[in-house]
Amino acid sequence: MARGHKILSKIKEKISVLILTYNQAEFIESALASVVGQKSDQYDLEIILTDDGSSDGTVEIVERFIEKSPMPIKFVANQHQGVSAIARNFLSMINISDGDFIAFLAGDDYYSEDRFRLQLESFGNNPNLKISYSDGVNCIDGKFGQRCHSAETVSMMLEGNTNKVHRHLTSQTPVLFIQGVLAKANFLRKIQPFDIDLIADDWVFNIKVFQSLQSEGVEFSFEPSVCFVRNIHGENTSRNLIVHYERIRQVANRYCRNSRLITSKFIGSAILSALKKRDQKELAFFTRKILSYPEASVWLTRSIVASAISKFSR
DSSP: OOTTOOOOOOOOEEEEEEEEESSOTTTHHHHHHHHHTTOOSSEEEEEEEEEEOOOSSHHHHHHHHHHHOSSOEEEEEEOOOOGGGHHHHHHHHHHHOOOSEEEEEETTOEEOTTTTHHHHHHHHHOTTEEEEEEEEEEEETTEEEEESSOHHHHHHHHHTOHHHHHHHHTTSOOOOOGGGOEEEHHHHHHHOOOOTTSSOSHHHHHHHHHHHHHHHTOEEEEEEEEEEEEEEOTTOGGGOHHHHHHHHHHHHHHHOTTHHHHHHHHHHHHHHHHHHHTOHHHHHHHHHHTTTOTHHHHHHHHHHHHHHHHHHTO
């Protein structure tokens, strides 16, 4: 090689993985190990973890993991603030991250092997791409079950129609998990995709993302393979229907035109769920809500009739 010429090594891009924990001692080490398992010569990794005042030993497990971790971990241990702090904590982690890409992981879930490869290839092939979603699989008591996203949701996401997805997100209570996201960090830092005065996370994030994709004329993608495993257990906040109701009501009122319809449907579904579980607390709570949302009784009646017809037609 001629003198004076230098070999320019390619600067590796970095992925910042953001994790929020609260009383997840049973799961957090597996979650962290699954991120470490993504190490690659093709990119760098950092973990940013915020704990919301755990009292079950989660913090101690994280601190021991940090001591032996082969990659940098930024750890913030807060006093317990509850679900109202979810958005604030996520925004804080987004803003202190220094990666080129941002990914998310719940402290009770974990990543599949080689989780980022296909999504990074999509970014390499499309300079107009700002965010990539992917599928996951539900796990109950260590046994894998259904995919996290329905066949209808996967089909819609694969179409790549930003307007259609935005209409979907703002007309019902959708399921689109951010654990499957890999996004350009500068895109998320610009749009600040959480509302600090709402107790919602995935739904607000997705609405704000697709609003921005529409306004900027940029693109998203969807990777249909399994990139994360979602552990379903009794402590999932989404399974607490009373807390989840407040999420639904807040987001629907702020972002959706048919907010009463969305909230009423949720109340009707919650009453059915409470009846099946024989949960007197939830049943009493949602029955009282019918006074404010009488439309819920219509959806409840329709659901009961549809269920009865289905049973008798078998």
